[in-house]
Amino acid sequence: MTRVLLLGGTAEASVIARRFAAQGIDAVYSYAGRTGAPVAQPLPTRVGGFGGVEGLSAWLVAERITHMVDATHPFAAGMSRNAIAAAAATGLPLCGYERAAWEAGEGDDWTHVADIEAAVDALPEEPCRVFLAIGRQTISAFAAKPWHQYLLRLVDPPEGRLPLPDAEIVVARGPFTEAGDLKLLKTRRVNLIVTKNSGGDGARAKLDAARALRIPVIMIDRPVLPPRRIAREVADVMAFLGHPADLGV
Ligand code: NAP
Numbered sequence: 667m668t669r670v671l672l673l674g675g676t677a678e679a680s681v682i683a684r685r686f687a688a689q690g691i692d693a694v695y696s697y698a699g700r701t702g703a704p705v706a707q708p709l710p711t712r713v714g715g716f717g718g719v720e721g722l723s724a725w726l727v728a729e730r731i732t733h734m735v736d737a738t739h740p741f742a743a744g745m746s747r748n749a750i751a752a753a754a755a756t757g758l759p760l761c762g763y764e765r766a767a768w769e770a771g772e773g774d775d776w777t778h779v780a781d782i783e784a785a786v787d788a789l790p791e792e793p794c795r796v797f798l799a800i801g802r803q804t805i806s807a808f809a810a811k812p813w814h815q816y817l818l819r820l821v822d823p824p825e826g827r828l829p830l831p832d833a834e835i836v837v838a839r840g841p842f843t844e845a846g847d848l849k850l851l852k853t854r855r856v857n858l859i860v861t862k863n864s865g866g867d868g869a870r871a872k873l874d875a876a877r878a879l880r881i882p883v884i885m886i887d888r889p890v891l892p893p894r895r896i897a898r899e900v901a902d903v904m905a906f907l908g909h910p911a912d913l914g915v
Pocket residue numbers: 673674675676696697698700713714715716717718719721722737738739741742743744745746748800801803862
């Protein structure tokens with residue numbers, strides 16, 4: 667009998683969860699527990715880390731999991747590496763769901779950098795109004811350039827003081843629209859954007875708005891993972907499980 671661990675925390679994982687539920691696939695959805703009120707899922711859900719590769723491997727065996735689907739965010743590389751290692755340790759098949767990365771087009775002004783530290787280095791010396799569209803976990807790196815005014819968009823209000831002396835917070839959860847992001851960038855007079863190359867539709871509106879307003883973007887490229895089976899579409903995930911993919915949701 668198929669029993670799947672779906673590693674989630676993304677809009678795409680919610681789509682996969684709905685498909686699993688619609689097709690009656692026995693699956694457990696896993697959240698890291700980073701946000702206060704995670705989106706409800708139509709599958710049994712667990713929350714919190716497994717305790718590294720060993721903890722995950724033990725959990726997979728105890729829960730009689732037969733397949734793992736990693737639909738975590740492209741920048742959740744620690745979890746993805748653990749899943750690859752646990753799949754090797756337990757012999758379970760693993761499939762990573764990867765949305766296509768964003769690519770610059772006509773009218774875009776992107777500077778590609780390898781990681782957060784390189785993004786900090788790429789910020790100019792003169793003060794700017796920077797939209798830091800990178801979530802909450804890594805913002806402290808930007809304390810190295812405290813002379814910029816930072817705009818942060820977060821899913822939950824921050825707990826405690828932020829490590830940035832001049833930061834404004836907008837609490838909002840995607841998906842976002844180009845019209846909404848045009849308004850945000852204009853009213854906050856943003857003149858530089860820092861973002862991770864997450865890909866997907868839910869967060870790309872800011873890039874369309876940046877192109878329209880000719881705002882430069884510092885684009886943090888994705889971390890590189892060891893090789894694994896990749897799904898680009900939900901149908902590929904269903905094929906991985908050996909299920910027909912013709913029942914939409
Ligand atoms: P990470 O750095 O790759 O993971 C750190 C640790 O958090 C993992 O080793 C694991 O702990 C735990 N963890 C991560 N995802 C988990 C999951 N789905 N279920 C159970 N435990 C999980 O991850 P992250 O970048 O902090 O991302 C955390 C969550 O937020 C993920 O679900 C991801 O999809 C979502 N997310 C991340 C980003 C981003 O930019 N990084 C953006 C949007 C959403 P143990 O070692 O104890 O198992």
